[in-house]
Structure formats: C-alpha cells, structure tokens
Amino acid sequence: AGLNHVAYKVEKDADLDELQKKIEAWGVKTMLLPEGTLPSTGRMLQFNLPSGHEMRLYAMKEYVGTEVGTNNPDPWPDNIKGAGAHWLDHCLLMCELNPETGVNKVAENTKFVTEVLDFFITEQVVVGPDGSIQAATWLARTTTPHDLAFVGGPRMGLHHIAFFLDSWHDILKSADVMAKTKTRIDVAPTRHGITRGETTYFFDPSGNRNETFAGLGYLAQRDRPVTTWDEAHMGSGIFYHTG
Numbered sequence: 001a002g003l004n005h006v007a008y009k010v011e012k013d014a015d016l017d018e019l020q021k022k023i024e025a026w027g028v029k030t031m032l033l034p035e036g037t038l039p040s041t042g043r044m045l046q047f048n049l050p051s052g053h054e055m056r057l058y059a060m061k062e063y064v065g066t067e068v069g070t071n072n073p074d075p076w077p078d079n080i081k082g083a084g085a086h087w088l089d090h091c092l093l094m095c096e097l098n099p100e101t102g103v104n105k106v107a108e109n110t111k112f113v114t115e116v117l118d119f120f121i122t123e124q125v126v127v128g129p130d131g132s133i134q135a136a137t138w139l140a141r142t143t144t145p146h147d148l149a150f151v152g153g154p155r156m157g158l159h160h161i162a163f164f165l166d167s168w169h170d171i172l173k174s175a176d177v178m179a180k181t182k183t184r185i186d187v188a189p190t191r192h193g194i195t196r197g198e199t200t201y202f203f204d205p206s207g208n209r210n211e212t213f214a215g216l217g218y219l220a221q222r223d224r225p226v227t228t229w230d231e232a233h234m235g236s237g238i239f240y241h242t243g
C-alpha cells in the first residue's frame with residue numbers, strides 16, 4: 001500500500017523546462033528523469049511538494065486510445081468488466097496539519113500548486129479560531145471540481161484515488177460489484193457536499209483507499225468564487241447525508 005508519486009501531463013515538452021525554473025525559484029529541488037525511466041513515458045520533472053509527496057510532470061505518454069476509438073464511436077464498449085471506470089479522476093493527499101506546532105502542509109501545498117503550477121482552488125474547509133486554519137483544499141487545472149485535493153492529518157499519506165463513472169446508478173452498481181467480489185467497502189454509496197460528487201470509498205487489495213466518483217457538480221472556472229465549508233458544517237461537506 002501507499003503511493004510512489006502523483007503525475008500530471010503537461011501540454012508540451014518545453015513546459016517542463018519552464019516549470020523547472022519556476023519550481024526551483026520557489027526553493028524546491030527538481031530532477032529531470034530521462035525518457036524511458038517509466039515505460040511509454042517521456043522525460044519527467046520530479047520534485048516533492050511541501051508536504052513531502054513526490055510529484056512528476058511529463059509531456060509525452062504513449063497514446064493507446066479507447067476501446068471505441070475516435071471514428072464514429074459507440075457510447076461504450078461491449079466488454080466492460082467490473083465498475084467500468086472512464087478515467088482516473090483525482091487524488092486526495094493527506095498532509096501534516098498540527099496547529100499546536102504551527103505546521104500546515106495543506107496551506108503550504110495549496111500555495112505552491114496555485115502559485116507555481118497554476119492550479120486554482122474550488123473549495124476549502126477552514127477550522128480553528130475565526131476559520132484561520134485551512135484544513136483541506138480542492139484544486140483544479142481543468143473544469144472539473146477537483147483534479148487534486150489536500151486534507152490535513154497527523155502525517156503525510158494517501159487518502160484515496162478516484163475513478164470516474166457516469167452516474168449515480170453506476171456508483172450504486174460499482175458498490176454491487178464490490179459486494180459481489182467481497183471487496184472491502186469503506187463508505188457505501190452516498191454524496192459529498194464538497195464537489196457535490198456521488199461516491200463510494202473502498203479498499204483495493206494492497207490496502208489503498210479508492211473511490212468510484214460521479215457527478216461533475218459544477219463547471220469549475222477560475223473566476224468562480226471559492227466554496228468554503230466551516231468547522232460546524234464540514235461533516236456535511238464530507239458526507240452530505242450523514243454529516
């Protein structure tokens with residue numbers, strides 16, 4: 001169990017050089033890993049987020065396409081097995097948060113990825129006196145409510161990775177598949193207040209928490225005001241029905 005690194009694809013190879021300069025200027029060490037370090041992947045810019053999580057950026061990944069192709073595609077292929085995930089949607093990283101010692105890696109990571117990697121915040125949880133502690137953030141680079149999220153915890157770690165499905169019914173069916181296969185369900189189908197997503201949490205055989213996730217709750221845009229959840233409402237933010 002655990003997470004080696006989180007990787008994102010950038011648009012073009014030269015972006016890696018630009019980003020290397022920006023990241024180094026922030027005071028974060030980087031390394032360029034040559035093409036072929038990972039199979040079917042171009043050179044990668046490797047560094048650690050302020051929280052310690054390893055991140056990699058790359059411009060080239062061998063294109064394999066989808067089962068239905070790009071010419072007059074059918075809406076779905078005939079050989080779907082299991083939950084039938086469409087894509088890897090997002091991950092939630094646990095970051096050290098200790099108000100007593102003043103450590104807040106959620107806030108540090110958020111500042112780093114917004115100022116250096118050009119993510120924007122869609123939602124946040126604030127706690128403590130006057131809501132002065134940023135305890136969790138959801139961030140996007142695309143138009144989905146989150147491509148990446150950070151949540152405070154006792155130490156750095158992986159909270160979950162999420163796979164996108166079309167609909168609420170698909171979330172229910174994915175949980176049916178988990179029950180049939182005796183997969184350990186962590187949280188049965190429900191709704192997140194934050195992102196308005198529909199969700200099931202479960203554990204893969206290695207022990208990592210995974211999620212099936214549906215419902216693009218809104219079109220994330222840079223000029224959309226940040227949604228804020230306070231300490232009294234963060235339970236509803238996490239699981240809307242039971243919070």
Ligand SMILES: [Fe+2]
Nearest residue numbers: 092162211213
């Ligand atoms: Fe999630």
